[in-house]
Each structure stands twice: as structure tokens, then as C-alpha cells.
Amino acid sequence: MDVSKVHSWVRQFNEGRTSCDNKPKQPRAHTSRSDDMIEKVERIVLGDHRMTVEQIASSVGISVGSVHTILHDDLKMRKVSSRWVPRMLTDDHKAAHVAxxxxxxxxNDSMNGTFFSSIVTMDETWMPFFNPETKRQSAQWKHTDSPPPKKFRVTASAEKMMVSIFWDSEGVILTHCVPKGTTVTGASYENVLKNKFLPALQQKRPGKAARVLFHQDNAPAHRANVTQTFLRENNFEVTLSTSGILLQTCLGSTFLAPPRPHLTGYSVESEDMLLFYISGAGKTLQLVTVVLKCKPSCTF
Incomplete structure (x- = not known):
């Protein structure tokens, strides 16, 4: 102990101090986390939900760490990103969905619960000639001391083919690959319905061929006069009117989820090989029928 400390202790004992223990210190007031400050921070955040922690700290005059503690511990807040939704529906759209x-x-009640199982629907999707494996498909077992596997980053090929799939609650009825270079028009779509889909329906679902409860989206080829004429002449009852978002979402997105083939990690060289791969090759198509609350699986 230096001389100055000794002189300090002597002076304090001469002034009446009797203990060598340190005096208890009064804790400093937490002005940065007072009730008024917490309320002020909450008011600023509710006024602009996108303000950063740094901007809030600058506005209220406290440290960034204090603002972070107030937000997470006192206000129980966390910053999240917006969730992407397919469409921003207006009140009119929502009311139309309810109706x-x-x-x-x-x-469905008038048909003794068979309405949804009677619907035949369709959808189109693009299939690339080369589709790389997903991250889960390329996963491998390894020991803790072995190095992880490596693979090059690849993307799906630019060359692709459009595939039209017709299905119902029992499974796939028709898988049709649109020839390369074909423009999908009302005439070409009507030709697929007449020469491809209708024979397949009569063969696989003879009970539904006499009167078809048919659902399709609002694509221009589906709304063409030649298509509508064919549907009327062959007793196709379109389940909903062609009203844009309402037609596309009421059944196609809400009740019968479009089928997605689990076709990843493959490479083909021609349209015929892609069609063979889709139609055979032991690949399974998972159909999700939400209303029926079942997941039938069928190989097509």
C-alpha cells in the first residue's frame, strides 16, 4: 500500500471511522429502462414498425443495447419479415370466396357428400429436361470424423416442356406433354380435351364420363369460345364461373391441391424420354385432397 493510501485511512479513522470494510454503494438508477422510457420506445415502434434499433436509440437518447433489452425483455417484441401470400385479396374477393x-x-349436401369426389380438375406445369437433386436428396450418412461430401452448384436446364395433368380424388386420369413449339390456344386445348382427355376419362372413370364436373383455371385457352363450346356439347359442367381469382383459388388452391410430381435429380435428352420418365419409371405422384382429408398415391 502506498503512502497516500495510508494517509487516507489515517484521516478517515481520525474523523470517526471504526471499520475497515468498504461502505455499501448505492445502485445507480436505471434511467434507460424506466417505465417512462419503455412506454416511449413502445410508442415509437408502434408508430413505425420498420424502425431499426439504431434509429430508436437515436430518437430516445439511450444506448442501442438498452433499446434491444427493452424490445426483447420488457416489450416481448421481435422483428420478423413479411410472409409472402399468393394474392392480396380485397374485401369483395373475400366475400365472393365465402359465397x-x-x-x-x-x-355437397344435396349430393350426399359426393360433390368434391366427383370433381375432375387439371393443371399445367413446366418440366425441365434436367432437374438437379434437392439438398435433402443429396444427403449422405457419414461418420463424425469423416469430411462432408461436396457437390457443384447446378441449376435446372433452360430447355423444358409443359405437362398437363388431369386428375380427380382417385388419382391421375391423363398426363399429356405439350409438344415443343406448340402455342397453347383454344383450338389446341380443345384438341387435347377431345382426343386425349375424353377417351382417358371414358376408360378410367366410366361413371363420370356421362356428365363431368370439371374444374380448370382461368387461362385464356380455357376461356376460348371453342373450348366452351366443346364443354357444353359433351356435358362438361364447369363447377365455377370463370371469375379470375375466384375460379383459380376456390378449388384449385383450397380444396384440390395441384399435383406435383416428385421428379428431381434426373436428366433426359429428348421429349420422348421425359414423357417416359413421367409416365413410367416408377415415379409416384402425391395427390393431396384437403377436403377429403386423404392422401391417395398412384403411379401414372
């Missing part, structure tokens, strides 16, 4: 659902439930 649509009520009409379908009424129709």
Missing part, C-alpha cells in the same frame, strides 16, 4: 364456399357446401 363460393357456402354454395359448394350446399351442393
Amino acid at each position: 363460393c364456399c357456402q354454395a359448394m357446401l350446399t351442393r
Whole structure:
């Protein structure tokens, strides 16, 4: 102990101090986390939900760490990103969806619960000639002391083919590959319905061929006059009117999820090979029918 410390202790004992223990210190007031400060921070955040921690700290005059503690510990807040949704529906769209659902439930009751299982629907999707494996498909077992596997980053090929799939709650009815260079028009779509889909329906679903409850999206080829004429002449009852978002979402997205083949990690060299790969090759198509609450699987 240096001389100055000794002189300090002597002076304090001469002034009446009797203990060598340190005096207890009064804790400093937490002005940065007072009730008023917490309320102020909350008011700023509610005024602009996108403010950063640094901007809030600058506005209220406290440290960034204090603002972070107030947000997470006192206000129980966390910053999240917006969730992407397919469409931003207006009040009119939502009201139309409610009316649509009520009409379908009424129709289902009148048909003794067979309405949704009677629907035949279709969808199109693009299939690339080369589709790389997913991260899960390329996973491998390894020991803890062995190095992880490596693979090059690859993307799907630019060359691709459009595939039209027709299905119902029982499984796939038709898988049709649109020839390369074909423009999908009302005439070409009507030709597929007449020469491809209708014979397949009569063969695989003879009970539904006499009167078809048919659902399709609002694509221009589906709304063409030649298509509508064919549907009327062959007793195709379109389940909903062609009303844009309502038609595309009420059944196609809400009740019967479009089938997605688990076709990844493959490479073909021609359209015929791609069609063979889709049609055979032991690949399974998972159909998800939400209303029926079942997941039938079928190989097509």
C-alpha cells in the first residue's frame, strides 16, 4: 500500500471511522429502462414498425443495447419479415370466396357428400429436361470424423416442356406433354380435351364420363369460345364461373391441391424420354385432397 493510501485511512479513522470494510454503494438508477422510457420506445415502434434499433436509440437518447433489452425483455417484441401470400385479396374477393364456399357446401349436401369426389380438375406445369437433386436428396450418412461430401452448384436446364395433368380424388386420369413449339390456344386445348382427355376419362372413370364436373383455371385457352363450346356439347359442367381469382383459388388452391410430381435429380435428352420418365419409371405422384382429408398415391 502506498503512502497516500495510508494517509487516507489515517484521516478517515481520525474523523470517526471504526471499520475497515468498504461502505455499501448505492445502485445507480436505471434511467434507460424506466417505465417512462419503455412506454416511449413502445410508442415509437408502434408508430413505425420498420424502425431499426439504431434509429430508436437515436430518437430516445439511450444506448442501442438498452433499446434491444427493452424490445426483447420488457416489450416481448421481435422483428420478423413479411410472409409472402399468393394474392392480396380485397374485401369483395373475400366475400365472393365465402359465397363460393357456402354454395359448394350446399351442393355437397344435396349430393350426399359426393360433390368434391366427383370433381375432375387439371393443371399445367413446366418440366425441365434436367432437374438437379434437392439438398435433402443429396444427403449422405457419414461418420463424425469423416469430411462432408461436396457437390457443384447446378441449376435446372433452360430447355423444358409443359405437362398437363388431369386428375380427380382417385388419382391421375391423363398426363399429356405439350409438344415443343406448340402455342397453347383454344383450338389446341380443345384438341387435347377431345382426343386425349375424353377417351382417358371414358376408360378410367366410366361413371363420370356421362356428365363431368370439371374444374380448370382461368387461362385464356380455357376461356376460348371453342373450348366452351366443346364443354357444353359433351356435358362438361364447369363447377365455377370463370371469375379470375375466384375460379383459380376456390378449388384449385383450397380444396384440390395441384399435383406435383416428385421428379428431381434426373436428366433426359429428348421429349420422348421425359414423357417416359413421367409416365413410367416408377415415379409416384402425391395427390393431396384437403377436403377429403386423404392422401391417395398412384403411379401414372
